[in-house]
Each structure stands twice: as structure tokens, then as C-alpha cells.
Amino acid sequence: MTGTLVLAGTPIGDVADAPPRLARELAEADIVAAEDTRRLGRLTQALGVRPTGKVVSYFEGNEAARTPELADALESGARVLLVTDAGMPSVSDPGYRLVAAAVERGIGVTAVPGPSAVLTALALSGLPVDRFCFEGFLPRKQGERRTRMREAAEERRTLVYFESPRRLAATLEDMAEVFGSGRRGAVCRELTKTYEEVRRGRLDELAEWAAEGVRGEITVVIEGAPEPGGDALGPEELAHRVAVREEAGERRKEAIAAVAQQAGVPKREVFDAVVAAKNAAAPGKP
Template sequence: MTGTLVLAGTPIGDVADAPPRLAAELAAADVIAAEDTRRLRRLTQALDVTPAGRIVSYFEGNEAARTPELADALAGGARVLLVTDAGMPSVSDPGYRLVAAAVERDIKVTAVPGPSAVLTALAVSGLPVDRFCFEGFPPRKAGERRSRLREVADERRTLVYFEAPHRLDDTLAAMAEIFGAERRAAVCRELTKTYEEVKRGTLGELVPWAAEGVRGEITIVVEGAPESGPQELGAEELVRRVRIREEAGERRKEAIAAVAAEAGLPKREVFDAVVAAKNAGVGQGPESVGPAPDAVKTKR
């Protein structure tokens, strides 16, 4: 008989949010794999639970090496409980490798539902929650971060990110540039904790606020891209979209054609906006804008 892998959600702040089954699982597990064993001890003390099983660390640094050991324990019939510092395992936390290994061996995987910073932030953000996508932590390097943001610049679903407080202002600034300064967002800080704060506004408004310094655990919720028609996109927005595509590696001609298709406009109108921006001194990559799209040159 094989064992069972149990993924257990833990409080993201207030320990009173611990799901009722968590205490029972902590007491009954043969092995508890914890992202931080010190935090686990504090949690068990708060829940008045004395684990009977073996406790091992399972974090980013040893996840790859420890997964085979835990998979073997599961194959031998053990009930392995996986907990992270806060929220659900595998959601930007250790867990995916162990789940994949268990599934590969046809071992049962179940979960103890619990608090989630993603869903909590969505619920209090005031932004649409009927459709959303979770993007995890943006890349730390500025260039990689900008590239990743460009990939979802036209995503219409609400976007959710985690971010470190010391990188929040840079990330919001990059979002304001690539998504547009008027895009609505909410920065959720220290959710369910004593100093919980939800700061709502446009990305342009949130950048100077974040520059003053923000502390704590951060979740960012960003409004999805609007469904724009021809009359809704001004020249500045058209130029911005062309520039984003060029920075992502597209040739100008293809970028103009793609933006025109998105906006439902003639390619000539987008081309004229790019030329006007260049003449006004707005940087647009290559010095020459080249011939207008669909310009026909015949020589016989």
C-alpha cells in the first residue's frame, strides 16, 4: 500500500485562520516536510499540537535533493504532510516537484484547503475577479522583468503578482510604463495581519506612494487590459503599443500591422502616429521609420 501526500494551507497572517483539519493532520502525519521548521514549531505551539511524526526541512535550496527521499517514504506507505511558511504549497512555494513525483508513482495527492494570498488579495482589491491569472514573482532583473510584463500587456484577465517590498516601486514603475499609467491596481500589504493595508489607485498614482518605502508581504492585483475599439485608442497609446512590440523584437512594419489589427484601424493611421511621435522627439527605436505600410513600389 502506498501512502498519501497531503498539501496543507497555513495561515498567511492570523493563526486563527488555520483550517480545522490542519491540527489533525499535523498530529497524525508520519512525516512533515516544512519550508521552515522554526515557523512550523511556532505554528504547532499556537495550535496546541504535538506532531508524532518526523519533521524535515523542505525549501527551495534542498527541494530537488529531498524530493526522492520523500517520494520513497510515500511509496513505502507514509502519510507525508507538506506545509510552507504561509498559504498553499506549490503556489510560488516548494511543492511542485514532490507533487509531480507522487503523481508519477501513482501516489494519492490530496489537500487541506486553507488561506491563499492570491484569492484574498483578489477579493479585497475591488477589481474584476471573474477571470484572473496568477503570474507569481516578476523577475528580479529589470530587463527580464520588462520582457515578462510585455508578454501580458494585452491580457484582459485581472493579473496577480507577488513582490518583495524593496522591489515594489521598480515593478510598479515598469507596469505603469508597459501597461499604461491609467491601468487600475491594488497593492495588498500584510494581509490578515495587524498592519494590513490595501492601497488602490492607478499604476501612475501608486508609483510615488511605493517610492516612499513599503514594508511587509506584498501582493499586487492589476486590472486587465481594456477591450479597446478604434475610437478608444489615441495616438499616444498606439505609439506605446508599437514600441512595446519593437522592444520585444518585432520589426516596425510587423509591429504597426499588429497594433492596427488589435485596434481595428488602418495601418496607415498607426504609421502616421509613429511618424508624428518621432517628429515630436518621442524615442521610437530605429532612427528611420521606413516606408508606410502597404506602400507599393513598382519598377518594370
């Protein structure tokens, strides 16, 4: 008989949030594959449990090489427990390769549900949560980052991103440029930890705040694009949306037509907004 792969959600901050089943699975698994074996040691000590099975590392650097080894163990009947540093394995963490390998071999996969930074941030953001889209980590290079943002600029679902505190200010500046400075967002920092903080506001306000420096693990929540025919967009926002499309390589005429259709306004109104913005930016203008 084949074994079972168990994906275990681990606390994102407060160890008291660990699901009760986690301790039992840690104690009984034949193999515990951990993203960081040292952090695993601290977790098991806090839970008062000692793994009886073999403990191996499973992180980004050895994930590809170790996956076949673990898949073979599963096929031989082992119960393999996969834990990452925080949250659910395979969600912006190691795990996808092993899940795919197990599914391909017809091996059962189950999960120990646990805390999620994505859902926690959504719930605390104060933004619509009925529909959302998780975008994970953005690229480090600004050009690639902005390209990814442009792909989501007209997404109407609430957007969720993970980001490094070192890149947060630059990312928020890019978001204000691509999504529009008036778009609302929330920066959730150190969720469930001692210094938990949720900062809400317009993207330009959040970028200004982050420029002073931010520490900790970050989840960013951004409201989706407005529905066509919803709240009227001002001339500055109309011109901004045309500029974003032009920067992406679209011709101005097509960009104006697309923005007009999405905003539910005449093309002439968008054209006038673009001309006004151009005149305002011209040298010598007040």
C-alpha cells in the same frame, strides 16, 4: 499499501484563519515536511497541537535532494504532511517536485484547503475577477522582468504577481512603461495581518507611491488589456503600444498594424499617433 501526501494550506497572516483540519493532520501525520521548522513550531504552538511524527525541513535548498527520500516513505505507507511558510505548498513555494514524484509513483495526493494570497488580493482589488492569470514572481533583472511583462502586455485577463517590497517600486515603474501608465492596479500589502493595506490606482500613481518605500509581503493585481473595440484608446496609448512592440524587436510597420487591429482603429490613426509622439519628444519642441 502506499501512503498519502497531504498538502496543507497555512495562514497567510492571521493564525485564526487556519483550517480546523490542519491541527488534526499536524498531530497525526507520520512525517511533517516544513519549509521552515521554526515557523512550524510557532504555528503548532498557536494551534495548541504537537506533531507525533517526524519533523523534517523541506525548502528550496534541499527540495531536490529530499524529494526521493519522502517519496520512498510515501511508497512505504507513510502519511506525509507538507506545509510551507504561508499559503498552499507548490504555489510559488516548495512542493511541486514532491507532488510530481508522488503522482509518478501512483501515490495519492490530497489537500487541506487554506487561505490564499492570490484569491484574497483578487477579491480586494476591485478589478475584474471572472478571469485571471497568476504570474508568480517576476525576474529580478530589469531586462528579463520587462521581457516577461511584454509577454503579458496584451493579456485580457486580470494579472496577479508576487513581489518583494525591495523591488516593488522598480517593478511598478516597469509595469507603467510596458502596460501603460493608465492601466489600473492594486498593491495588497500584509494581507490579513495587523497593518493590512490595499492601495488602488493607475500604475504611474502606484509607482510614485511605492518610491517612498513599502514594507511587508506584497501581492500586485493588474487589470487586463482592454478588449478590441472596447473603450477608445487615446493617441498616447496607441503610440505607447507601438513603442513597446518596437522595443521587443518588431518592425514599426508591423507594430502599427498589430496595434491598429487590436484597438479596432485604422492604421493611419495609429501612424499619426506615433508621429505626434515622436515630434513631441524631439528637442526644441514645447
